[in-house]
Amino acid sequence: xxxxxxxxxxLLIAGGLFVAIVACKGMFKFRFVLNRMHAAALCxxxxxxxxxxxxxxxxxxxxxxxxxxxxxxxxxxxSPVSSHLLALLEVTINEHLHEQCxxxxxxxxxxxxxxxxxxxxxxxxxxxxxxxxxK
Amino acid sequence: MNLANAYHVLYIAAIIVLxxxxxxxxxxxxxxxxxxxxxxxxxxMGTMIIMxxxxxxxxxxxxxxxxxxxxYAMISFLAVVVLTKVYTGVYKExxxxxxx
Numbered sequence: 001x002x003x004x005x006x007x008x009x010x011l012l013i014a015g016g017l018f019v020a021i022v023a024c025k026g027m028f029k030f031r032f033v034l035n036r037m038h039a040a041a042l043c044x045x046x047x048x049x050x051x052x053x054x055x056x057x058x059x060x061x062x063x064x065x066x067x068x069x070x071x072x073x074x075x076x077x078x079s080p081v082s083s084h085l086l087a088l089l090e091v092t093i094n095e096h097l098h099e100q101c102x103x104x105x106x107x108x109x110x111x112x113x114x115x116x117x118x119x120x121x122x123x124x125x126x127x128x129x130x131x132x133x134x135k
Numbered sequence: 136m137n138l139a140n141a142y143h144v145l146y147i148a149a150i151i152v153l154x155x156x157x158x159x160x161x162x163x164x165x166x167x168x169x170x171x172x173x174x175x176x177x178x179x180m181g182t183m184i185i186m187x188x189x190x191x192x193x194x195x196x197x198x199x200x201x202x203x204x205x206x207y208a209m210i211s212f213l214a215v216v217v218l219t220k221v222y223t224g225v226y227k228e229x230x231x232x233x234x235x
Contacts, residue, residue, distance in 0.1 A: 002138055003138065006138060006141055006142065006145075009145070010145050013145065013149050016186075017149060017152050017153070020152075020153065020156055020183065020186075021152075021156065023179070024156045024159050024160060024179075027159070027160065027163045027175075027176065027179070028159070028163065033167075033169055033171045033172050033175065036172065036175055037175055040175045040176075040178065040179045043179050043182050043183070044178070044179070044182050047182075047186075048182055048185065048186055051149070051186050051189070051190070052186075052189060055189055055190065055193050058142065058193060059193055063198065064192075064193070064198050064201060067198070067201040067202070067205065068189060068201065070205060071185065071189065071201070071204055071205050071208055074205065074208050074209065074212075075182070075185070075208055078208065078209075078212040081212075081216075082178060082212055082215040082216065085215060085216060085219040086171055086174060086175060086178075086215065086219060088219070088223075089171055089174075089219040089222055089223055090169075090171045092223055092226060093169075093170070093171070093222065093223075093226050094169070094171075
């Protein structure tokens with residue numbers, strides 16, 4: 001029974017290390033930071049979950065495994081927030097963003113939004129005119 | 136082979152692999168052309184260090200090291216938040232200075 005527990009723990013830890021290796025390779029393979037962020041998020045979530053689950057299997061259910069669970073939960077909440085902040089920083093700082101990555105979809109969405117915004121603006125202008133005529 | 140020995144070998148192997156990956160991340164953090172690359176690489180290094188601390192805690196059978204890992208996770212998240220805010224502020228200040 002103990003040997004099966006060891007094999008399960010070893011498999012989980014090996015899987016986590018494999019995901020970490022893939023994430024590290026992705027950091028060198030991609031050329032642009034927003035692509036690299038995609039690879040880095042892999043290490044932040046899946047890799048740490050597999051490794052810490054392997055440790056939980058190895059040590060059994062006690063206070064130690066509760067702390068390991070807490071670390072996993074905290075990182076799963078923190079990682080998307082930090083990724084969002086980093087992407088926001090990149091979009092704010094980088095002035096050559098449209099040359100470095102394909103933004104046709106974003107441009108299409110912006111155009112759709114502009115149409116909507118102009119309609120909203122028209123409505124607002126008409127309301128203002130009506131208010132002025134009323135006075 | 137004794138089972139305790141096997142666990143020891145497993146933990147040592149995991150720590151060695153994670154340390155090698157840590158060095159590759161360090162290379163990325165030094166090479167990274169933009170400031171965002173460096174922050175992403177540093178964040179990833181922090182995650183790997185958390186994994187190393189957790190493995191070490193079970194290897195040495197010292198459960199207080201897990202508290203250290205939890206605090207490390209919080210501080211590395213705080214570092215990312217503060218750095219992004221600081222660099223956004225620096226960029227906006229520079230832009231306003233250019234306009235004047």
